[in-house]
Amino acid sequence: MTASNKILIIGATSAIAYETAKIFAKHGSSLYLCARDEHELKRLADDLLIRGAKEVCFSHFDALSSDSIISSIDTCLEKYPDLDGLLIAHGTLPDQHLCEQDIDEMERAVRINFTSSAAILTYIAPYFEQLGHGCITVISSVAGDRGRQSNYVYGSAKGAMSIFLSGLRQRLHKAGVSVVTIKPGFVDTPMTANIAKNFLFAKPDVIASGIYKAFYKSSNTVYLPWFWRWIMLIIRNIPEVVFLRIRL
Numbered sequence: 001m002t003a004s005n006k007i008l009i010i011g012a013t014s015a016i017a018y019e020t021a022k023i024f025a026k027h028g029s030s031l032y033l034c035a036r037d038e039h040e041l042k043r044l045a046d047d048l049l050i051r052g053a054k055e056v057c058f059s060h061f062d063a064l065s066s067d068s069i070i071s072s073i074d075t076c077l078e079k080y081p082d083l084d085g086l087l088i089a090h091g092t093l094p095d096q097h098l099c100e101q102d103i104d105e106m107e108r109a110v111r112i113n114f115t116s117s118a119a120i121l122t123y124i125a126p127y128f129e130q131l132g133h134g135c136i137t138v139i140s141s142v143a144g145d146r147g148r149q150s151n152y153v154y155g156s157a158k159g160a161m162s163i164f165l166s167g168l169r170q171r172l173h174k175a176g177v178s179v180v181t182i183k184p185g186f187v188d189t190p191m192t193a194n195i196a197k198n199f200l201f202a203k204p205d206v207i208a209s210g211i212y213k214a215f216y217k218s219s220n221t222v223y224l225p226w227f228w229r230w231i232m233l234i235i236r237n238i239p240e241v242v243f244l245r246i247r248l
Ligand SMILES: NC(=O)c1ccc[n+]([C@@H]2O[C@H](COP(=O)([O-])OP(=O)(O)OC[C@H]3O[C@@H](n4cnc5c(N)ncnc54)[C@H](OP(=O)(O)O)[C@@H]3O)[C@@H](O)[C@H]2O)c1
Pocket: 011, 012, 013, 014, 015, 016, 017, 035, 036, 037, 061, 062, 063, 064, 089, 090, 091, 092, 112, 139, 140, 141, 142, 183, 184, 185, 186, 187, 188, 189, 190, 191, 192
């Protein structure tokens, strides 16, 4: 991968995606941004151009609409038939308690955090396969490493995402395309606005810098910040009989 790539960013208005886009812009990349809020997309596009992006285009994207998923990718590939990077960043932190009471809420959470990204990847994978190079980077979460009572709906969607990416990575490896799974711990963004902050929370620019490095190094799975790899190793290895008795 060279520094001046053409990158599609889905969920571009996310705090983590925007910080990552700023780094791509600084390196002169051309960016295609997709998100729900078109006013915000216009504002971000203007800002990223000032920061050094070669070109910034954008279009509307709603993760809950299959038509929107397909048209976002089609219009991006019309503009950049030589697209060589993809970052998927959209997501929500659902109300776990509500998801336990309401099937629709639970399904919505899984659609946004897993099914929509799996649909994007299914639709765009043949393009990358044919291209024969490039990097697909998706933001999953440490929450997907083990189901916990406090957020197992979100966690299971992210866990499914990580497994999907593992299979896709193996499939696309033969074609020379890398698939990077990003697993952040707690990040101080609008998504966690209602959660009391502690020392484990990272700033979105720290996560963005890790994403950018992982993208260019074509890493496989990256925990951000790095220490979450060891925290999750411990959490994954707590025997179930002990896990049942603790509150996490
Ligand atoms: N913050 C954390 O602690 C943390 C930890 C681990 C992983 N992550 C993951 O990191 C990624 C980025 O999150 P963030 O922390 O940067 O949060 P954020 O700033 O709240 O961004 C979330 C983004 O998802 C978009 N989104 C939500 N529902 C959507 C839908 N139906 N269609 C299209 N876009 C939709 C939002 O768009 P609108 O602005 O239009 O709502 C927003 O751009 C997510 O995948 C999240 O799961 C976050």
